[in-house]
Amino acid sequence: MRVSLPGGITFKLTLWVLGLTSLIFVALIWYNYSYARWIVLRDAEQSARNLTLSMSRAIEQDFRSVTKIVQSLALALEANPCHDDKDLLRLIRGTVSRNREVFGSTVAYVPYAFHKNLRLFAPYYFKSSDGVKLVELSQSYDYTKKDWFHIPEVLGKPVWTQPYYDEGGGNILMVTYSVPFFDRAEGGSDRKLLGIVTADISLNWLEKVVSKAHIGQTGHCFVISDTGVFVTSPRKELVMRESVFSLAEERHLPRLRRIGRRMMTQKQGFLDMGASLTGRDSYLAFARIPSTGWVFATVYPKDELFFEAERLLQRTFLIAVAGILALFVAAFVIARSMARPLRRMAEATERVGTGDLDIDLSDIRRNDEVGQLAQGFMRMTEGLRERNFIRDTFGRYLTREVVERLLESEDGLKLGGESRNISMLMSDLRGFTALTSHMPADQIIEVLNRYLGEMLDILIDHRGTVDEIIGDGILAFFGAPEPLEDHPARAVACALNMQKAMEVINERNEGEGLPCLEMGIAVNTGRVVVGNIGSERRAKYGAVGSEVNFTGRIESFTIGGQVLISQSTYERVADMVDVRESFRVRMKGIAEEVVLYDVRGIGGSFNVSLKDHDDTLAPLPSALDVKVFRLDEKIVKGNWLQASITAVSPLTARMALADEVARWENLRIELMDDRIPPAKSQIYGKVVSVSRRGNRFDVIVRITSAQPEVRTLFREAVSQPEKEPH
C-alpha cells in the first residue's frame, strides 16, 4: 500500500477538507461562544443592574425612614422647645424604643442652649441587651468636636456621618443621621441653632442584608461609603480600613482607582473591573444609595457568569473535534478510494505515453466519475489500439506519408486539393490476366501479392505515394504529399529498382512453376492536382489531371522489363540517366508526336542500372505457324491473321506476316503446335518493328507474356546453334 504523499490528492483533499472545516468550526464556535457570552452578559447586566438598584433602594428605604424620624423629632423640638428635661428624655426614649431601625438617639444642645448654667447637654438613649439605656454624652467627651455634631452645625443642614465604630465598646458599626434644629421663635430668617438631633443606625442589618444577597455561587456584594471606604464586605479585613482607593494604591491598580471614581460619581453602572478587586476577573455592578451617597455594589466573577457559555464552548469544541476526526477519516477514505484508481490511471497514462497500450483497468469497478474515467480510459486505449491498427492497416493501402498526413495533420482529412508538380509512376504486368487465367484463385493472389509486396516496399522505400492499385497495375507519385525536390530522379530510380526486383520474383516464380511476369513502367513529370479525392465517407489521397492520363498512355507503350520516361521527366534527369533508346510515338488524343526514352540506368546517388538480356534472335529449325490477333485496348479487333514465327529469343519473336501491322501495336499470338495445348498457347506481344520484305512483312514482337510451356519451347529452340542476327 502506498502512503499518500504530500501533494497527493488524498493529502490535499484531506488537508483542505480538514483545514476548511476546522476554520468553519472555529468561526462557528467563536461566534456561538461570543454570542452566548453576549446574551449572558446582557442578561447578567440587566439583572445586576436590577439587583443593585433594588438593593440600594431597599437600603435607602431604611435610611429614609430614619431621616423622617429624626427630622420629625427636630421639627417637634423646633415647634415646642423643651425646657423640661423629662419631656425631652421621654421624647428621645420613645424615638429609640418605637423605631426598629434606630439604635440610639440624642438631642445634643449647643453650649448653654438647654440651660444657661449647663454648658453641654446631650442625653443619649440606646438599645442594649438590657433594654433601652440612657447616658449623658457630655460626660464622656466634648461632643461639639464630633463630626455628627460639628458638621451639621457648620453646614446648618442634616448630615449623614461617615460610618464609624460605636465608641461604647460594643464594636457595632454605626452611622449617624444628624439634623440641626433652630430657635425660630424669634422669627424672621435669622435662626439660632439650638442643637443637633441624631439617630444612630446599627449597620449590622446592612451587613446581614448584604451577606444574604447571593450573587450566584461565588459572587458577592459590598457597600462602600461616599469616600470609598468599605462599609460591608465579605472580606472583613477591608471593612472600615480600606477604601477602594487605598486598595488601588496598595495593589498598584490605577484601573481600580478609576473604577472607584466612577462609583463615586455615577448613579449606577455596570463595568468590567478585571481582576482588580478580588483577584478574579469579574464584572461590577453598582448603584448609589441616594441619602448617604453610599454605593451598593455586586461583583460577578466572569468564570461563574460565563460558566454555561464556557461549558457550551467546551462541548461544542468536543463535538467539533469529534466531527473533524470523523471528517478526517471520511475525507481520507474517500480521497484514497479516488486517489488510488487515479494513481493507477496516471501510471497507465504514462505507459500509454511510452506506447504501451496494453492497459487493463477493468478491475476499477465503480459507478461514479472515477469509474467513468477508468472506463473512458479503457475505451481511449482501445481507441488508440484501433488507431494504431488502422494506421498499420492503412499503411498497406496508403503510404506512411499519406497516413501520417491524414492522421496527424488537422486538415489532413479536408477534401480538396492543390496543384503540384510531381512525378508519376505507372506500372503494369504484361498479360497478367491471360497468364493467370488458368490458375486457381489463391495462387493468383499469391503471385500478385508477392509481386505487389515487393513493388510497394520499393515504392515506399523511395518515398513514393501509392495512389492506386488496380489489379496488377500501380499508380504512384513522388513529391506529394511530401514535397521532394528530386522527385523525377526518385521516380526513375524507383522504376529501375522495381524492374530489377522483377528478376528476383521471376526466378522464384520459375522455381515454383509459376509464370514469369513482365512489367512495364512509365514515369512522367508534370503538374497535377493532388488531394483527398472522394466523399466524406470514402476518400483517397490521389492525383488527377491530364498528366496522369498521359502517364497511362506512356505505360501502354512499354514492354516487359522496360522503363519509359516522358520528355518532361527526361529533362529533369537527363544528366543522370542512361538511355538506351528514344523514340517518337503518336498517341491518341495528342496531336504531336511524343518522345519517349527507354531508360536503363540512373547515376548519382541512386546508381541503378538494368542488365541487358540476351535478346539475340535464334532462327527456329522450323517456322511455327501462328494465328495473330490484333488488339485494341485488350480487345481483339478484326479477323485473325496468318503468320509464322521464324526466330525467337527469350523475349522476342520474329514473325513473317502477310498483312501489315503498326509499330507498337499489341498482338495476341496463338501457337498452332501439337506440343502445347491450345489453352496455353497464347502469347501476348507488342510490335517493336515492322519492315517490308517483298510481299510479306517482317515483324519483330516483344513478348510481353507467355505461358511457361511456350517459353520452354522457345528456349529449347534457341539452344540450337543456328543463329540469326537481330
Add this chain to the structure above:
Amino acid sequence: MKITIAFLALLLFLPPLCISAEEPSPHRVSFLPNWIPQAQFAGYMVALDKGFYRTAGLDLKLLRGGPGRDVMKELVDGRTTFGCTWLSVGIKARSSGVRVVNLAQIIQQSALILVAKKSSGIRSVEHLDGKKVGIWPGEFRIQPKALFRKHGLNVKIVPNYTSMNLFLKGGVQATAAMWYNEYHLLLNSGLDPDELTLFFFKDLGFDFPEDGLYTMESTFLSSPHLCRAFVSASLKGWMYAFKHKEEALDIVMTRADTAGIPTNRAHQRWMLDRMEDLILPGGDRARLGKLREQDYQLVGDVLKDLGLIARLPTYDEFYRGKR
C-alpha cells in the same frame, strides 16, 4: 475585649524579658506621642519592637497619644518621661515658664498644608480671602494665621476636629491637612491630586519644624545619659524604619490594630515615605535629630509677632540635643 487580652498578654510577656536581660536594671521610662499610633511614630515603634531602647538601657513604655492627650500637660504632670510635640508648642510652653527642653528635633520641616478643591476656584493664597477654612484648634492655626496676616486675608477659620468630612461635604472651601496624613486621606477618598490646590507652609515662609522630643529640664539635668540614650535609640529606630519599610509597616499596622485604629497599609506607607522626606530633607543625614538655630528663631519670631509669646527663650536653654 481583644485589646484587653492583648494588653494582659503583653504584661505577662514583658517582665521576664526585662529580668532575662540581667543588665543593670533598665530604667523605666515612658514616651507619649502627640497623636494616635501611626507611621508618624514608626521610628519609636520600631526602636521599641527591635529592642533598641532596651539595648540602650531603657525600659520604655510607649503611651497612646491622641485627642485629649496634651503632651505638655502630661510631661508637667509627670505622667510621661518623654513626649513628642511640635516645636511651636515647646517654645510656647518654655516661654510661658514650663521648664521643658527639646532633646531632638525629629521632623525638620513643616508638613502642614492647606488644601482646596480647584473647583472652588482657589488657585493661589489670595483666593482664600473671604473663604471658610477648616483648621484644627491650637498650634495648627499658628502658621495659617501668620500667613493670612502676612497676605492681609480675611479668612473665616472653622474648627476642624477628627476628620476631613467637613471639607468633603463642602462645609469649608479649604482645610488644613498634614501632608503625610489627611492629604493622603483625601486622595484615598477619591479625590485626584490634580483636582486639588495645595499650599505648603514650608514653601510659604513658615517652614516650622514639627515633631521634636521633649522632657522636663529636671529629667534632663538629673539623667542626661538616659535622655541621650532615648534620643539615639529613637533615631536608630527611624533609620531602621526607613531602611526596612515593610518591616516597619508591619510593626505600625500591628500597633494600629492593637489600638483599634482603622487604617490601611497604603496610608501608613505614604506616611512613612513622607516621614523620610521630613526627617531627612533632601536625604541630609547631618541634620538628623538636630534643631537648627535659624529654624528656632523663625518659629520664635512668628510666635512673637502673633503675640503668642512675650519672650523667646534662648536657643541654648531650650535645645539640649546634638549640635
